Amino acid sequence: QVQLVESGGGLVQAGGSLRLSCAASGRAFRNYAMAWFRQAPGKEREFVATISGSGGITQHADSVKGRFTVSRDNAKNTVYLQMNSLKPEDTAVYYCAARMGLPGALRSTYNYWGQGTQVTVSP
Secondary structure, three states: OOEEEEEOOEEEEOOOOEEEEEEEEOOOHHHEEEEEEEEOOOOOOEEEEEEOOOOOOEEEOOOOOOOEEEEEEOOOOEEEEEEOOOOHHHOEEEEEEEEEOOOOOOHHHOOEEOOOEEEEEEO
16 A cells, blocks of 8 residues: 655745655555646546656656656655746646556556645746
């Protein structure tokens, strides 16, 4: 079992930055691929970024490529999402998720989810 707790969300102006954190409890954190998804009001939950257990493989959605960076610190059981050059369309609840094995973008393959953290970007 893995419990995930996100933090770091908030209100920021367009062009600003935020860093989200996701702290994981449970054993063998490095065996889990981690991902960030987001859900805006009235929309489906969508993939943002994913990272392998070692941190050596990352993938970002086209909509955030060049602005967001996923990383992890296995010594701290934590995964991060650094968000720069934020836009109003980035406004959403951001969720972190975990699954055994390789990283990927398919939401249905993730077994463990956090409760989400709200990110609001004002124009």
